[in-house]
Amino acid sequence: MKVREGKIDSFALVEIIGRVNSENSESLKNYMQELGKREQRILVDCSALEYISSSGLGALLVLLKLIQEKGGTLRLFSLSPRITEVFAIAGFDKFFLIFPNLEAARLAKD
Amino acid sequence: MNTDKNVEVKLPNSLAALARLHDVVQQFCRRRSIHPDTEFKIDLALDEVFTNIVRYGYDDTHPHEIVVRFKGNRDSVRISIDDDGRPFNPLLAPAVDITAALSERRVGGLGIHLVRRLLDQVRYQRRPAGNRLILIKRLEKEEKRT
Numbered sequence: 599m600k601v602r603e604g605k606i607d608s609f610a611l612v613e614i615i616g617r618v619n620s621e622n623s624e625s626l627k628n629y630m631q632e633l634g635k636r637e638q639r640i641l642v643d644c645s646a647l648e649y650i651s652s653s654g655l656g657a658l659l660v661l662l663k664l665i666q667e668k669g670g671t672l673r674l675f676s677l678s679p680r681i682t683e684v685f686a687i688a689g690f691d692k693f694f695l696i697f698p699n700l701e702a703a704r705l706a707k708d
Numbered sequence: 709m710n711t712d713k714n715v716e717v718k719l720p721n722s723l724a725a726l727a728r729l730h731d732v733v734q735q736f737c738r739r740r741s742i743h744p745d746t747e748f749k750i751d752l753a754l755d756e757v758f759t760n761i762v763r764y765g766y767d768d769t770h771p772h773e774i775v776v777r778f779k780g781n782r783d784s785v786r787i788s789i790d791d792d793g794r795p796f797n798p799l800l801a802p803a804v805d806i807t808a809a810l811s812e813r814r815v816g817g818l819g820i821h822l823v824r825r826l827l828d829q830v831r832y833q834r835r836p837a838g839n840r841l842i843l844i845k846r847l848e849k850e851e852k853r854t
Contacts, residue, residue, distance in 0.1 A: 617730075619723075619726050619730075619755055619759075620723050620726065620755070620759040620762075620763070621723040621724060621726050621727070649748070649751070649752070651752060651755045651756060651759065651819070651822075652756060652815060652818040652819040652822055653759065653815065653819075655815065655818065656815035656818075659810075659813060659815060662810070663810065663811075666810065680745060680748045684752070684822065687806075687821070687822055687825045687826070688806065688818055688821070688822065689806030689807065689808075689813075693810045693813070
């Protein structure tokens with residue numbers, strides 16, 4: 599797993615790349631905690647996210663809670679059909695704002 | 709012994725072994741032309757089961773062995789996971805409430821919820837030597853061996 603971070607418009611743009619399992623989810627969680635404290639508006643690019651287990655979902659949940667507590671914005675985009683299904687089974691599709699691509703995520707209204 | 713159909717792998721109780729487990733799942737599924745979507749589900753379910761055992765299965769800090777056996781037939785894949793940890797039936801763990809509000813949501817229990825939903829059957833057996841969990845995934849028509 600790798601994470602890349604950049605900027606687009608008023609957003610921090612975060613790309614999660616590869617496989618997130620319980621072995622590396624702790625480092626993702628630490629990163630998400632730091633990101634959630636530092637940023638207000640975040641887009642997460644999941645186009646290169648191949649795999650995520652429940653512990654990785656937990657790291658995203660940590661970020662979402664931090665952002666919601668301060669009234670920020672968190673949008674996910676370009677989830678593969680398999681990852682989309684995992685989100686649905688976990689019931690996470692109700693909490694996360696999920697968009698088909700970067701443009702849709704970037705241009706959505708708050 | 710590993711034949712073309714059956715595969716057995718012995719792993720240490722360490723999350724670092726997940727990479728090896730993933731490799732074995734991949735090899736097993738690809739050799740049998742199992743659809744990548746099915747492979748993904750088996751991979752994820754096994755990851756969750758293995759992680760639970762490593763994290764919560766033992767009362768000591770000694771090294772332990774977890775044995776994973778894969779069996780395939782025409783219609784399904786059957787995977788058993790044996791550990792020598794304390795008796796624990798994950799199927800009796802409280803169900804996760806996926807309708808709970810965000811503030812109430814916890815990650816605990818989510819793993820076994822995914823396992824149940826991704827696979828077709830999950831069975832637990834308490835054995836003298838430890839726990840056995842059996843996972844069964846039915847194959848789609850186009851994956852079936854003729």
